[in-house]
Amino acid sequence: MNIHGQDTIVAIATAPGRGGVGVVRLSGARALDIARSLVGERKLTPRMAHFARFCDAQGEVLDEGLVISFPAPHSFTGEDVVELQGHGGPVILDMLVAACIAAGARQARAGEFSQRAFLNDRMDLTQAEAIADLIDAGTAASARAALHSLQGVFSEEVNTLVEALIGLRIYVEAAIDFPEEEIDFLSDGRVAGDLREVRAQCLRVLQEANQGRLVREGMTLVIAGKPNAGKSSLMNALAGFDAAIVTDIAGTTRDVLRESIQLDGMPLNLIDTAGLRDSADVVEQEGIRRAYAEMRKADRLLVMVDSREGPVDPADLHALLPQSQQQLENLDLPVTVVLNKADLSGLNAGPRDDGTFVISAATGDGLPALRDHLKAAAGYQGEGQSRFSARRRHITALEEALAALDNGEQQLHGHAAGELLAEDLRAAQKALEEITGAFTADDLLGRIFSSFCIGK
Ligand code: GDP
Known part of the structure; x- marks a missing residue:
């Protein structure tokens, strides 16, 4: 699968330095072909480890190790992925990457594997960020919180908020579309009650996200x-x-x-x-x-x-x-x-x-x-208080959503202004959707993923 028409990318996936094993990862439509050009024409059973010699285009053996293929869509990126597990020395791994590039792959940019996983709907933006946070975690508490975000705990909170907002928007927009009934709709207490509830929920998520940020950044x-x-x-x-x-x-x-x-x-x-x-x-x-x-x-x-x-x-x-x-x-x-x-x-x-x-x-x-x-x-309220990790970007978005909801409450109670309330609800939803990436400007994506390191 290559739904975005992208190149096949390659990078060393393991940490720089020396270790028993080092992993080179390929992702993209040509990943399997390129891997075969190193390990020879052979059957690669999906998700099975095969012992192989890794050779360059001249047939010279560079290293030997395991090759594992993960055909799309059941892979980290959602594309065809192949891992070459060689010996963990920087020179050997560089030679393997160079052989993959000679066979048609392109060196991956920072965060590009995660970005592809996001673009192929394998995870949302908070989950992709959680991978980087998990890897960068400096304390057990921040690693735990990042893992929870990766498992979708934070995204779920945000999605529940968005669902509640959409429900409220439908009700308010209906009131606007049927103006003769607008007064009844807006003053029947349901809108005010639901709005209060969404606001309280948004504040709770903001407070929790703040704990999550403190656990990460301190x-x-x-x-x-x-x-x-x-x-x-x-x-x-x-x-x-x-x-x-x-x-x-x-x-x-x-x-x-x-x-x-x-x-x-x-x-x-x-x-x-x-x-x-x-x-x-x-x-x-x-x-x-x-x-x-x-x-x-x-x-x-x-x-x-x-x-x-x-x-x-x-x-x-x-x-x-x-x-x-x-x-x-x-x-x-x-x-x-x-x-x-x-x-x-x-x-x-x-x-x-x-x-x-x-x-x-x-x-x-x-x-x-x-x-x-x-x-x-x-x-900071203590170690047990952070169920998920969060970043400053998320806090800002939650604060924006909360401000829009506060504004909306004023429009409702002060002016009974349905259109303005609807506008505020839309703004709140947009701010929340920036967190998970359901609504995201391209330059924001670029900024987020470029802060990752190569191979993620
Ligand atoms: P700095 O120059 O501000 O970094 O000060 P230091 O931490 O190097 O301390 C200067 C000196 O005061 C050292 O000899 C310390 O052992 C001593 N010192 C620091 N705190 C205390 C304290 O609470 N009680 C006592 N008795 N000595 C202290």
Whole structure:
């Protein structure tokens, strides 16, 4: 099957590096022909593993392994798919891909296998995104949530909402088409009741999606304060609670130190400000400019103070930050002020009335309250609360749908305006359908799939 008239694509499906086995995947109308040009003319029983030698066009043996065919439509992409399972070395796998290309395949673009699966109705857009999220998951909780999205839990919620909206639209549009009865239709209570219910449902899905996003992306915290206040000690103490997971976060510059740990299943990305200093060096200035650009995208600023310094005014950031970090004041982030070294100052550990937190990074006193505060500030309700994973794109669409429904309620109650209500319901449905891809602009598709890696 090749319903979109596309080329046959090929890519390495396994992770870069060395391993016992490496998989090269072909998808498209010519996948079987191309595979046969490597393994020789032979019968390939669907979904059966056959041992084979993989040869190039000159007949030279490149590797040996297994070949498995998945004829359309029973494959990941919905097209003819063939997997060549060779030895997992980068050079061997590159040679296999090159042999497939010489035989007529084209190198797959990032996310192209998943995109074809979506275009061939093998999955909707949230499910395709869930594959990428599952592969990228940094915590067990986010992997679980992504798997649920892949299994359609999130899509089902959205589809149920869309169904309810369509029911409501039919009723309202009928009221408009039969104007003599419009007043009765709109004021008989059913529209208002159904609208209230759809809105409540939309809000619930939005809240759940937000938990799903937090489990995936977590919260980013900039840790600032004067030298020796205990910033590194806090980062270590927070990390020490759970086994620390240190990850390389793609796209961060060398100048920004980031560490990712978990707070009860929510990733907490910590950005260290140690690299910020006053400098005349052009290269260093550029690094610092980038560090600030990165920090601008954070969710919160945590300012550490040595509690032996005496009483502080948490609103006076200027006094709490060293000279080299004064620019943090302009980032406009919400701030948490933490007074450290309670064991030395004698202050009681825990939250204070002025909103600050007293802790001892050395003894761990006051840390549970600080952790709870950070989770609450992010809106995170705990590991069990995220049934599915979600992305910022989904949250935005749900917020748009909710705003349209709110508008619709105003039109109904304020002006009894059927046409305007119908328009709002249409807008809400369109926003929701962008989530699953039932309605999607092409450029959005391009953006989503190009963020995947090759071979997915
Ligand atoms: P940074 O410069 O802000 O990163 O500060 P550090 O985390 O390196 O801490 C500076 C010094 O203070 C180190 O010697 C730490 O061991 C010590 N320190 C940090 N937190 C505490 C604390 O809560 N109690 C005590 N007694 N010492 C601490």
